[in-house]
Amino acid sequence: MIWKFITFFVRKLDPENAHKITLLALKFGLHPRLQQVEIKTKIKNLEFSNPLGIAAGFDKNAEVIKKIHSLNFGFSEVGTITPFSQYGNLKPRVFRLEEDKAIINRNGFNNLGMIKAKKKLEKYRIKFPVGSEFLVGINIGPNKDSLDRFNDYEILSENLSEFADYIAINISSPNTPNLRDFHETKHLKKVIMSVKNGILKSKNSNLKVPVFLKIAPDITSNDLESIIKISSQKNITGLIISNTTIKRKKKLKSPNMKELGGLSGAPLFLKSTRLLSLANQIIKKNNYKLYLIAVGGVSDCQSAYAKILCGAHLIQLYTSMTYEGPLIANKITKGLLSLMKRDNVININDIRGSVKNPEIAMKIAINGFK
Numbered sequence: 493m494i495w496k497f498i499t500f501f502v503r504k505l506d507p508e509n510a511h512k513i514t515l516l517a518l519k520f521g522l523h524p525r526l527q528q529v530e531i532k533t534k535i536k537n538l539e540f541s542n543p544l545g546i547a548a549g550f551d552k553n554a555e556v557i558k559k560i561h562s563l564n565f566g567f568s569e570v571g572t573i574t575p576f577s578q579y580g581n582l583k584p585r586v587f588r589l590e591e592d593k594a595i596i597n598r599n600g601f602n603n604l605g606m607i608k609a610k611k612k613l614e615k616y617r618i619k620f621p622v623g624s625e626f627l628v629g630i631n632i633g634p635n636k637d638s639l640d641r642f643n644d645y646e647i648l649s650e651n652l653s654e655f656a657d658y659i660a661i662n663i664s665s666p667n668t669p670n671l672r673d674f675h676e677t678k679h680l681k682k683v684i685m686s687v688k689n690g691i692l693k694s695k696n697s698n699l700k701v702p703v704f705l706k707i708a709p710d711i712t713s714n715d716l717e718s719i720i721k722i723s724s725q726k727n728i729t730g731l732i733i734s735n736t737t738i739k740r741k742k743k744l745k746s747p748n749m750k751e752l753g754g755l756s757g758a759p760l761f762l763k764s765t766r767l768l769s770l771a772n773q774i775i776k777k778n779n780y781k782l783y784l785i786a787v788g789g790v791s792d793c794q795s796a797y798a799k800i801l802c803g804a805h806l807i808q809l810y811t812s813m814t815y816e817g818p819l820i821a822n823k824i825t826k827g828l829l830s831l832m833k834r835d836n837v838i839n840i841n842d843i844r845g846s847v848k849n850p851e852i853a854m855k856i857a858i859n860g861f862k
């Protein structure tokens with residue numbers, strides 16, 4: 493009750509200040525104390541205590557990793573981290589769409605830069621080495637005015653991969669001009685090679701650190717097919733589907749719908765889940781070994797379950813936490829356990845990818861398999 497009350501008041505603040513206060517509260521230990529919920533999940537050598545993570549953008553500078561664990565998330569993706577610190581776009585740049593349970597942001601990779609993040613990660617890893625119970629992905633992207641963006645990816649993976657349980661290559665923020673061009677075959681191959689070169693040059697003893705590619709929801713099925721093919725050829729571990737969308741549905745109600753930037757939250761659910769399902773089908777058909785992290789509009793156990801039914805190995809969220817507050821991961825993971833019990837599911841892999849259509853998946857998540 494108290495956390496609902498606090499969330500209600502924090503939501504009265506401007507979104508960026510609300511976020512700052514949330515991070516401060518977490519740093520000072522002002523958060524719920526929860527018992528761990530376990531839904532053990534394994535991807536290659538990565539063992540997750542549960543499959544729900546916090547998406548990139550929440551802990552941009554790796555400041556509250558341990559606190560996110562105590563909120564019952566199974567992993568955190570820190571970043572996006574760029575080589576140099578960056579202010580980002582002019583404020584205001586984050587907008588709530590209350591009526592739509594959504595956010596539009598045009599932050600533009602505001603972060604304190606690689607060196608500061610590295611220090612934070614170094615300190616965190618003294619107590620919790622790579623492979624510890626709570627996993628940490630590091631999301632990397634180039635500076636806006638960089639003269640060589642490929643080099644940025646290389647420097648970032650060279651410096652940060654030793655602290656990462658996985659690296660997430662961000663080619664999909666809509667707020668860094670032309671970043672999404674990296675979805676094109678020629679560029680994508682070069683981006684992946686840059687990250688791999690960085691890992692080879694790094695102090696990382698694990699040269700096989702998993703590498704995920706975070707993609708945009710606004711791509712065609714042909715684009716997706718070629719991204720998957722290249723990812724498989726280049727030994728990418730998997731895809732994160734998806735980042736925010738630049739498209740606006742007519743159905744949006746909030747006056748803020750006209751703001752420029754990436755839309756996240758409830759209106760992104762169907763779009764990102766359709767792409768996830770399509771990716772799962774392409775991977776299955778071709779027998780590729782690629783894992784899928786699903787993100788976009790997850791707000792309760794049903795939407796998380798639907799993502800698993802459509803092919804997700806892991807799930808992430810961001811926007812719904814700003815609406816629902818710090819108990820959300822606890823609620824979703826407990827809810828997932830009860831849905832699994834209802835459907836006699838012992839391991840989420842038993843149902844993963846069993847449904848193609850997100851709307852049907854949602855119906856099953858609500859009513860069970862009948």
Ligand SMILES: Cc1cc2nc3c(=O)[nH]c(=O)nc-3n(C[C@H](O)[C@H](O)[C@H](O)COP(=O)(O)O)c2cc1C
Pocket residue numbers: 547548549550552571572586595597599601631662665706734735736756757758760787788789790808809810811812
């Ligand atoms: C305020 C805000 C900042 C974000 N910053 C990043 C970022 O730095 N890097 C990134 O890869 N994604 C970023 N995202 C996108 C999220 O990680 C996620 O892909 C997207 O919001 C969809 O998930 P959701 O509907 O659960 O929010 C951001 C999202 C929001 C709302």
